[in-house]
Amino acid sequence: MDILSNLKYAEGSRKKRKRVGRGQGSGHGGTSTKGHKGQMSRSGANHRDWFEGGQMPLIRRVPKRGFKNHNRTEYLTINLGELQKHIDKGNLSDKIDLALLLENRVISGRNKPLKVLGNGELKTKIEVSANSFSKSAIEKIEKNGGKAIVI
Numbered sequence: 001m002d003i004l005s006n007l008k009y010a011e012g013s014r015k016k017r018k019r020v021g022r023g024q025g026s027g028h029g030g031t032s033t034k035g036h037k038g039q040m041s042r043s044g045a046n047h048r049d050w051f052e053g054g055q056m057p058l059i060r061r062v063p064k065r066g067f068k069n070h071n072r073t074e075y076l077t078i079n080l081g082e083l084q085k086h087i088d089k090g091n092l093s094d095k096i097d098l099a100l101l102l103e104n105r106v107i108s109g110r111n112k113p114l115k116v117l118g119n120g121e122l123k124t125k126i127e128v129s130a131n132s133f134s135k136s137a138i139e140k141i142e143k144n145g146g147k148a149i150v151i
Contacts, residue, residue: 075132076112080140081120083128094146097129116141116148 021032034041050057078101086092091104098114101107107114116128118136122144129149133141141148 074112075115076107076109077115077117078107079117079119080122080137082106083116083126084120084122084124087124087126094125095127095129098131122146 018028018033019026020028023029031041039045039047050059052058076098083092083096083106086104086106087094091106092100101114102110113131115132116130116134116137118134118138118140122140124146125144126141126146127149128141128146129151131151133148133150138148
């Protein structure tokens with residue numbers, strides 16, 4: 001019966017630490033399991049994680065491709081069809097801006113400008129304020145008697 005005074009770890013669940021460099025009788029004396037000669041047998045030996053033993057490293061074997069433009073403006077985008085869907089549901093009014101879209105969780109993300117794209121059908125007269133519009137979005141908004149206001 002297990003009582004607090006005689007609890008023990010399960011057999012084989014705990015393993016003793018390998019004590020290297022403690023004399024020949026231990027079986028791990030002499031070279032302390034490091035083998036003979038070579039970089040890693042010496043004291044203070046270490047190498048960077050990405051070092052591949054002098055072989056041409058992966059980072060230099062694989063060619064560089066592409067280009068990342070750090071000056072690119074990344075927009076939050078929404079299509080007119082999506083706006084119409086939310087207007088039909090009653091989520092949006094006829095005056096739409098970024099704050100309203102974020103508040104009603106129509107789009108998600110912060111600190112990015114808004115761009116309205118012209119994909120989909122628009123049946124309602126709306127006034128949209130955004131940082132940018134596609135040409136087709138402006139055409140469709142103005143065709144329905146609405147306004148596309150560039151902030």
